[in-house]
Amino acid sequence: MPNAAISLRLQINGHLHDLTVEPRVTLLDALREQFGLTGTKKGCDQGQCGACTVHVDGQRVLACLTLAAQVEGRTVTTIEGLGEEALHPVQAAFLEHDAFQCGYCTPGQIMSAVACIREGHAGTDDEIREYMSGNLCRCGAYPNIVAAIRQAAEASR
């Protein structure tokens, strides 16, 4: 059977995990259904909303358009792995600025924002808006999201 399940070893939030899945299983579904890491959200499942944003080798990517098999040998970080001891400064800034309403987009926003700041793309509000445009917020919390990222970016300089 060519399409039979395949065995993979993935590194997620600093831990190695073995799993056996069909080749078509996305990183998003593996995180949520195999590992119970439900912080990473499924919004559109088609690359259009950013709710599933995680880091692979430190770069922000979309877990819904990544196969679990593609990240073998790479390091994956999800919202659960961001601030293990205390809140990550970007998480704290989101709380302080009330940068959400329903919270569904928030893990993706935060993962994206951490990378956005690290990339050096959070210099001005316009730059933050451009480089965060891959994360949609149905509740329209954008002004507070931008304010939170601006504060976290300034604090990190």
Added chain:
Amino acid sequence: MRNFAYRRAGSVDDARRAAAEAGAMLLAGGTTLLDLAKCGVAAPETVVDITHLRGLDTIAHDPSGVTIGALAKMSAVATDRGICAHYPAVSEALWQAASAQLRNMATIGGNLMQRTRCAYFRDPVAFPACNKRNPGSGCAAIGGVTRNHAVLGTSQSCIATNPGDLAVALVALDAEIVLGERRVAADAFFLLPGATPQREHAIEPGEIITAIRIPVSAAACNSTYLKVRGRQSYEFAAASAAVGMEFEADGRTIRDIRVALGGVATKPWRVHAVEAVLKGQELSPEAIDRAAALATEGAVIHGDNRTKISLVQRVVARAIINRKPRGIA
């Protein structure tokens, strides 16, 4: 998404052989392939992952041009210093495409192979008629909602817009697509739909894109990509233009100019007519307007996409104005 077999290519030759097998498809960033597999448009039997191949993601500058490996990420090319300095239209086309996350995933090779965003093409269940997906089945778009469909290069079989941004800059700058041993001019790499809209690229089974090559030129150094869309960011072009210009020593007479359009045509659309009327001319508002009007020569309107005509003419004019030397009216 239908299940498939997954394997990693061990070498470029291995990838070529694997891709030549029936039912096999290459997987690079996956942002087109997995998306279309979820839509039910692509149904690969085997997915051949090429992202682990080494040495195909380099950006190598030399005095006569730059060679960009097919696996270089959109984000890496957009921020490369040499690209920003010598081929700014390429950087601008890339950072205005998709989102930061998608650009970290998507590769240059995959980008050129992306498929149309025609909503009928992407929905096989609701719209069985699509000549691109299913040759001979008809075209659900003609007579339908056509706001985003092409006005240039269309045929009676298909009016789908080529959605890519990078490709427009490459066509303007006379880039070549490197398919291993063979090279194809970017303009010739993208095919008109004609009676065979299912065939979009001049690439044969068993060939893969290994790199793109962009030659150095003064026009490339002074180039720009202007993209206008339905929202400010994270959207495909309603109309776009890549423009590169070189001026004579007087600073106002155009020695060389390249213009290509995006978002309005079935392939990245070089407009030699616009270039011809401006070459050797002094730049003036009148000359720009006269030239921009030629951008849509031969356009065919299908209902709602009428707006693209005046829109793209203005985009061309604005892009030229953005690249003119300071101090010229």
